[in-house]
Amino acid sequence: MTATETAAETAAAGTGRTRTPRPTALSAVWLRDNCGCAECRDPGTGQKLFQITDLPDSLAIASAEQRTEAGRDGSGSGDGSDSSEGWDVVWSPDGHRSHYDAAWLAAAAQPDPRAEDGKELWPFAEDLDGRLPETSWDAYRSDDRERLRMLDAVRSLGFCLLRGVPLEDGQVQQVALSFGFVRETNYGLQFEVRVEEQPNNLAFTNVAITPHTDNPYRDPVPTLQLLHCLVNDALGGDSGLVDGFAVAARLREQDPEAFAVLTTTPVEFAFRDAVTELSAHRPLIDVDAEGRIREVRFNNRSLGTLRLPAARTDAFYRAYRAFAELLLAPEAQLEFRLGPGDCLIFDNTRLLHARTAFERGGARHLQGCYADLDALLSTVAVLRRTHEEQN
Template identity: 35%
Template sequence: MEKRYIGLIRAKKPFMLPPMNNSAPPAANVVDWTHNGDRVPLSLRWLRMECPCFSCRVEQTSERRWIPGRADDFVATSIDQSEGSIEIVWASGHVTKYSPAQLQASFEVVNRAKLDTHLWGGGDEPTRFDHDAVCAGGPDRMDFLAMLLSEGVAILTGTPSIPGQVEVTMAALGLPLRETFSERVHDVRVDPAGYNIAHTAEGLPPHSDYPSYTHPPSGQVLHMLENDCEGGDSLVVDGWQAASVLRETASHLFEMLISVPVGFRQYSSDRESFARQPIVRLDPSGGIIGFRYSNQLMQPIAPTDPDFEDWLDAYLALTDYLTNPANQRRFRLDGGDALFVHGHRVLHGRSQYIPNAARHLQDCYFDFDDVLATSDRLRGLARAKPVAAAS
């Protein structure tokens, strides 16, 4: 494993000062805080909103008790600083005190939930980790979580080939399962009565699961119990990388992927799911945070839609990237291998196989937010208790 992943998870991130805000409030509403030689302009209203005292917060849980309302709640009558500490008296009579440690803790929270991702193309298979070592905790678990956060894919080897084991493994990792309309733990093998192409021996092109939900599961585990058939090798491809390439090379097509809603449907004899959403989802700053793609589950777009022709050009370009073996990682899952994927980023699939021997896989879903939260907890970024309020 490359050292960058080990460093990403084991080393606690250094204290990062917040970026300068060019649209900061007038100087009268700013406190110039100096810490370790750095000057940080802090909004007075921010300082009031984040007051750490136990009048404003529930001491047991650190949740907010104070509800902002009146204008004079944010009017300061005096401000004192000493050795990095700040004390503010407000017109309401309330007193806010910050120690340097409390301010630093607030900045660490501001920087949470920002993935340090590494986009990738084809090449080597996903990194493998020992199941028992990862479940035992310590550095191996942190490295495994770091890889999932960075590349969106990793494999556990040596997972006991026992039906239902995936639930035991997920419990050991502290990752709760997410229910869908399929079974909690879903059996994937040749089944003439199956409702999905996965229940045949046909090849599965790259896809994400349950694009037919408005909010699809963001994490998936595919645990191979036995795989003695000829063929049926696995593949993964980075959807965020595919979208980024299209954004750089054909921005007008990328716009179609983020703006034109597409219908997806998955159903069985007694269940139904349908959602209509764009293929690519962005965060408020324009970063790619969601990707749904399943050629087999996609439903028609209205032929009269004025964007259809441009959207189809975008879809063809995207599909060409996703199905090109040069952009994929191909490998074989043997019995005892468990493939973890970020369901809003990494697409998975398999080659066709000959059902001339046993092939049995079980999969389940989880929320990828729990991967990030568990990683933060192990790295010390999620404190069990808040930093003590200043006296």
């Protein structure tokens, strides 16, 4: 540490300021790659103007001076600001100058919003007693804070419930368009969940549907599903949700061998009808490079034929059964009834959904569509940023 750095840190400590990481304690190439000055990033888009190969091979910090007062001239920052508290860095061997904002340097690494550590898990239905994420359609449309609260609940808890959505054909697509875009599939832009005379899927019958994720035979799978209830006068036909991430985490804790098998064994999921033939080979539990749960695919109706050596096949089925026993346990399932005007939005890569059987002669009609998490997460980020700027 240089004398300048030591003096600056001592002064900051004396004023009670939050200490930020010293540039010299960080990766030099990472720090330089994140320079936000106008030479390195386009001021309009914030996108980089250089390739990693343009940086000097012998890159090093020549000097680093802590800025303790905003307003002093600078040459840019990690977040694009050039007049904030933080560190002024001069680079060797090219003499390039950078400024790194203190808040940017101090910020902890943000969790991947798609992985388990970016979620609030609920392994049992009772974990959500008295705190269902719900609001009225009017409040959702008229109040950006309420819209943010609901959409952020999809990110954190995996779902939200909008009440009083107009009973109009195609309204489910309008809900999807309120935060993103409709994902078209072989079922169309939207699909009708009701009893059909010649169904191509058990969802379009009156039989019970056990907890599952939709479209596991697609890659990429639709990451969000919306279901809008128009009529539900039938005896039965209640809905259920299970937190697949939370249950997978329980499996990892209770039976690490089974968890390892299910994260490393690709299985075929398949769907076929007269005009469609789809398949995807993915594990039931998908993890990222750090081993964090990032996706669950579970659908006994779409699971194809496993073709592995007998020992691996037996290991898979033992692990599959262990996972299924946890997923299908009654205490894991949050049960509720959708009434006319209710619209459920949920994360199809995390939550399993279910339905009890209902009387075939009873009226039950839901309209559904698919959407994608990236658009929802974008809307959440913009709404949050706007809210912070206004406060």
